[in-house]
Amino acid sequence: MSIQAWTWVTVGITFAAYLYIGYRSRVRSTRGFYVAGQGVPAIANGAATAADWMSAASFISMAGLISFMGYDGSVYLMGWTGGYVLLALLLAPFLRKYGKYTVPDFVAERYYSQAARIVAAICAIFVSFTYVAGQMGGVGVAFSRFLEVPFEIGVVIGMVIVAFFAVLGGMKGITYTQVAQYCVLIFAYTIPAIAIALVLTSNPVPQLAIGEVLPKLNAIQTDLGLDPYSNPFARLDMLNVFCVTVCLMVGTAGLPHVIVRFYTTKSVRDARWSAFYALLFIAILYTTAPAVAMFAKYYILNQFAEVGTQGFTQLDWVQNWAATGLIDIDAINASDGTAAALLANINRDIIVLATPEIAGLSAFVVALVAAGGLAAALSTASGLLLVISSSLAHDIYGNIINPQASDKKRLLVGRIMIFAAVVLAGLLGIFPLGFVAEVVAFAFGLAAASFFPILVLGVFWKRANKYGAIAGMSVGLAFTFIMIVLMRAQNVLGLDEPIIDSFLGINAQGIGIIGMLLNFGLTIGVSLATPAPPMDVQRMVEQIRYPRVINDEELEEHLSHDAH
Amino acid sequence: MSTPITHQQYWRGQRTRIVLLLIVWAIVAFGLSIFGVEALNTVSLGGIPLGFWMAQQGSIFIFVLLILIYAITSDRAERAAGLQETADSTTQAGEDH
Numbered sequence: 001m002s003i004q005a006w007t008w009v010t011v012g013i014t015f016a017a018y019l020y021i022g023y024r025s026r027v028r029s030t031r032g033f034y035v036a037g038q039g040v041p042a043i044a045n046g047a048a049t050a051a052d053w054m055s056a057a058s059f060i061s062m063a064g065l066i067s068f069m070g071y072d073g074s075v076y077l078m079g080w081t082g083g084y085v086l087l088a089l090l091l092a093p094f095l096r097k098y099g100k101y102t103v104p105d106f107v108a109e110r111y112y113s114q115a116a117r118i119v120a121a122i123c124a125i126f127v128s129f130t131y132v133a134g135q136m137g138g139v140g141v142a143f144s145r146f147l148e149v150p151f152e153i154g155v156v157i158g159m160v161i162v163a164f165f166a167v168l169g170g171m172k173g174i175t176y177t178q179v180a181q182y183c184v185l186i187f188a189y190t191i192p193a194i195a196i197a198l199v200l201t202s203n204p205v206p207q208l209a210i211g212e213v214l215p216k217l218n219a220i221q222t223d224l225g226l227d228p229y230s231n232p233f234a235r236l237d238m239l240n241v242f243c244v245t246v247c248l249m250v251g252t253a254g255l256p257h258v259i260v261r262f263y264t265t266k267s268v269r270d271a272r273w274s275a276f277y278a279l280l281f282i283a284i285l286y287t288t289a290p291a292v293a294m295f296a297k298y299y300i301l302n303q304f305a306e307v308g309t310q311g312f313t314q315l316d317w318v319q320n321w322a323a324t325g326l327i328d329i330d331a332i333n334a335s336d337g338t339a340a341a342l343l344a345n346i347n348r349d350i351i352v353l354a355t356p357e358i359a360g361l362s363a364f365v366v367a368l369v370a371a372g373g374l375a376a377a378l379s380t381a382s383g384l385l386l387v388i389s390s391s392l393a394h395d396i397y398g399n400i401i402n403p404q405a406s407d408k409k410r411l412l413v414g415r416i417m418i419f420a421a422v423v424l425a426g427l428l429g430i431f432p433l434g435f436v437a438e439v440v441a442f443a444f445g446l447a448a449a450s451f452f453p454i455l456v457l458g459v460f461w462k463r464a465n466k467y468g469a470i471a472g473m474s475v476g477l478a479f480t481f482i483m484i485v486l487m488r489a490q491n492v493l494g495l496d497e498p499i500i501d502s503f504l505g506i507n508a509q510g511i512g513i514i515g516m517l518l519n520f521g522l523t524i525g526v527s528l529a530t531p532a533p534p535m536d537v538q539r540m541v542e543q544i545r546y547p548r549v550i551n552d553e554e555l556e557e558h559l560s561h562d563a564h
Numbered sequence: 565m566s567t568p569i570t571h572q573q574y575w576r577g578q579r580t581r582i583v584l585l586l587i588v589w590a591i592v593a594f595g596l597s598i599f600g601v602e603a604l605n606t607v608s609l610g611g612i613p614l615g616f617w618m619a620q621q622g623s624i625f626i627f628v629l630l631i632l633i634y635a636i637t638s639d640r641a642e643r644a645a646g647l648q649e650t651a652d653s654t655t656q657a658g659e660d661h
């Protein structure tokens with residue numbers, strides 16, 4: 001069977017499974033719709049969180065980025081995993097104990113302010129929309145490359161699938177579908193990696209096989225006049241590696257679609273354990289990705305060293321990908337014939353998708369990768385769409401516009417909002433706005449500078465009050481946003497060059513760290529200069545620090561200790 | 565079984581645990597994998613420079629381990645303080661509407 005026939009088979013079977021699971025998990029209440037009835041077991045929630053988290057970018061683009069960046073690509077590996085430590089220790093158990101529906105719910109009650117709720121809901125919608133548009137675009141790319149249907153049709157098929165299980169099942173449908181999507185994407189990622197490890201070395205475990213591959217890769221890079229692969233700070237200096245890593249970590253812990261996953265567990269204890277399972281499941285892919293990156297780079301450079309520029313452009317897999325425009329054969333032929341020029345004309349996004357072909361693996365494995373990429377994109381898109389829908393239907397409609405609405409009516413509005421969000425996300429996928437793509441990469445900086453500080457202080461510092469939080473959140477967000485616009489003025493504003501190159505040497509990807517520090521500093525400073533929050537807010541903070549519900553008598557006893 | 569502790573001791577214990585685990589987290593992620601990478605690269609681990617290995621493999625394994633330690637020790641402290649949840653003493657969403 002051809003690659004295309006196998007792809008129809010794998011995609012057909014997995015999509016049928018998603019639809020079946022979505023239908024079985026349909027819900028009838030808002031509690032089921034927004035937080036899956038708080039009945040998701042820790043291990044299932046861990047798998048769903050992992051699928052929710054690992055987007056088309058993690059699955060398709062990350063290994064390619066690392067392959068071309070070498071050591072400096074570690075910013076993504078550590079940044080997108082290390083954030084879970086912050087999340088598990090500082091936020092997940094406490095927000096589960098708080099136990100409502102959304103992140104803006106917590107912000108509104110902790111900072112006793114509907115204005116804070118609106119700011120938080122708008123931040124959540126903004127961050128999620130920029131993110132989801134990229135996912136829908138990814139679905140379109142996967143369909144058009146592997147199934148040869150037009151890009152737009154691919155996006156529409158993806159929209160119909162997501163709309164089906166999200167509208168019917170809300171968070172519950174999404175969660176159980178994501179468990180299935182995790183299984184698909186992790187098989188699709190690790191099976192080709194193991195197969196390639198066995199071709200290149202005698203060791204089937206990619207994480208161990210790199211011990212044999214890296215010395216050879218370093219040697220061939222040196223022979224071809226490139227820096228050794230494992231040399232640090234070739235593309236980013238030490239300051240920026242640090243700042244970007246911190247920004248991605250803190251941003252991970254501040255992204256609403258990740259935090260809300262921990263609202264769905266049965267208990268506080270399960271929230272802690274599901275953070276563990278989530279990172280364990282993510283780590284399987286994230287420790288395989290750098291191995292895939294090394295294998296791919298080694299294959300490409302080795303083939304190049306053997307056959308030279310002219311021979312390279314005649315290779316079958318190069319010809320296949322040249323047809324999609326992701327490898328520029330003419331530019332390679334016209335170049336000076338160095339390895340650096342070769343690499344500059346290969347699009348990084350093809351690494352994961354093309355590596356099985358480069359290594360000559362069977363058509364079935366190549367098709368599996370396509371199904372995995374689609375699973376990654378659809379699972380992330382559905383989680384984000386739920387955040388958008390809950391921000392609009394629960395926070396804006398249910399709490400601000402019509403607080404008297406019945407549960408039935410809230411559920412209906414939730415379903416309508418998620419449907420509208422799917423359609424809008426699909427349109428953004430088909431007609432991408434230039435600045436959206438640019439902002440996606442910075443969603444982490446914005447989340448780090450807005451949500452993370454006020455959430456952490458909200459749990460660990462009773463004295464934090466609404467004036468501090470509103471000042472911190474708005475200044476942190478505004479500073480980061482403005483800095484990104486100034487540093488990326490060519491893309492965002494259409495100018496010829498950036499208005500400023502960097503801020504104290506920190507680039508646009510790492511600037512969120514300054515926004516975060518400003519947020520922390522302002523929240524603390526302004527809170528201290530203004531009155532302490534009311535007693536019932538201090539009671540609530542005391543309450544969420546303990547796993548089981550603390551009764552009134554115990555609470556009084558706790559607070560009397562505080563006074564001393 | 566561990567000796568019973570008060571609620572105040574539970575919360576102080578959790579705070580200490582969180583701070584200690586985050587110190588390890590920072591040393592691994594920033595100390596070893598970024599600031600100390602060049603020094604560690606002089607050592608080789610099965611063919612891979614140690615600093616590079618820490619940044620692309622070791623740190624991720626340690627992150628998983630840190631959350632595991634937190635989950636296990638929190639379970640233990642929660643039992644010692646009599647704070648574990650039952651079906652009746654878990655927060656439920658939607659109680660207020």
